[in-house]
Amino acid sequence: MTVLQIDNLGFSYGQRTVLRLDTLTLNEGDTCAVIGPSGCGKTTLLHLIAGLLQPAQGSVAVCGQRLDALDASARDRFRGHHLGIVFQRLHLLPALDVLENLLLAQRLARVSPDAKDARRLLDALGVGEFARARPAQLSQGQAQRVAIARALVHRPALLLADEPTSSLDDDNAERAIDLLQDQARAVGAALLVVTHDRRIRGWLAREVQLEPPA
Numbered sequence: 453m454t455v456l457q458i459d460n461l462g463f464s465y466g467q468r469t470v471l472r473l474d475t476l477t478l479n480e481g482d483t484c485a486v487i488g489p490s491g492c493g494k495t496t497l498l499h500l501i502a503g504l505l506q507p508a509q510g511s512v513a514v515c516g517q518r519l520d521a522l523d524a525s526a527r528d529r530f531r532g533h534h535l536g537i538v539f540q541r542l543h544l545l546p547a548l549d550v551l552e553n554l555l556l557a558q559r560l561a562r563v564s565p566d567a568k569d570a571r572r573l574l575d576a577l578g579v580g581e582f583a584r585a586r587p588a589q590l591s592q593g594q595a596q597r598v599a600i601a602r603a604l605v606h607r608p609a610l611l612l613a614d615e616p617t618s619s620l621d622d623d624n625a626e627r628a629i630d631l632l633q634d635q636a637r638a639v640g641a642a643l644l645v646v647t648h649d650r651r652i653r654g655w656l657a658r659e660v661q662l663e664p665p666a
């Protein structure tokens with residue numbers, strides 16, 4: 453199944469074109485890094501794929517559905533169901549414990565909350581013992597694992613990760629990418645990592661170089 457199809461994509465702020473991407477297709481199980489320098493439009497691309505921005509030109513389809521063809525609330529539901537996103541700032545809810553963060557993600561995706569499944573995922577990511585901890589009690593690496601678990605707990609078709617290695621040393625950067633790949637594979641999701649981190653080269657099956665538009 454084609455999970456992500458991008459064609460002739462362009463986005464502008466006013467007169468200024470900030471993103472151009474001719475084509476990108478991800479099928480079930482594919483892993484891909486989009487690599488480019490600061491300002492080349494990586495975050496803009498993630499926002500377009502997530503339906504948080506609308507293309508000025510061309511199209512983005514997730515699981516065959518063009519996001520710009522949906523109204524705002526249908527788009528929110530679609531995003532919650534089909535996408536998992538690991539943000540650069542992890543955005544774990546500080547008032548909830550780790551397990552509650554995962555159960556909320558299931559609820560928002562309209563999947564029945566399943567604490568057993570959530571705990572299984574936390575265990576697989578090596579943070580099962582923190583299920584009842586608050587995000588503030590976790591190290592950065594532990595919080596990142598929880599954020600990966602939260603992005604996958606509703607079994608999305610596509611996992612998006614924004615700069616997942618930028619604050620990590622070489623060993624932990626490679627470990628984080630392995631973890632994303634392994635866990636995406638375990639739930640059958642395609643994985644797209646967006647980064648300026650050139651260390652990532654060769655770590656994922658595919659790479660796309662994003663250049664700032666002329």
Ligand SMILES: Nc1ncnc2c1ncn2[C@@H]1O[C@H](COP(=O)(O)OP(=O)(O)OP(=O)(O)O)[C@@H](O)[C@H]1O
Pocket residue numbers: 465470488489490491492493494495496497648
């Ligand atoms: N709200 C906005 N209004 C105008 N220009 C913007 C806005 N947001 C981003 N831009 C511009 O769009 C371009 C692409 O920004 P984007 O954040 O997508 O780049 P990026 O590749 O993610 O950068 P970085 O690696 O530094 O996070 C940049 O030149 C930026 O200045």
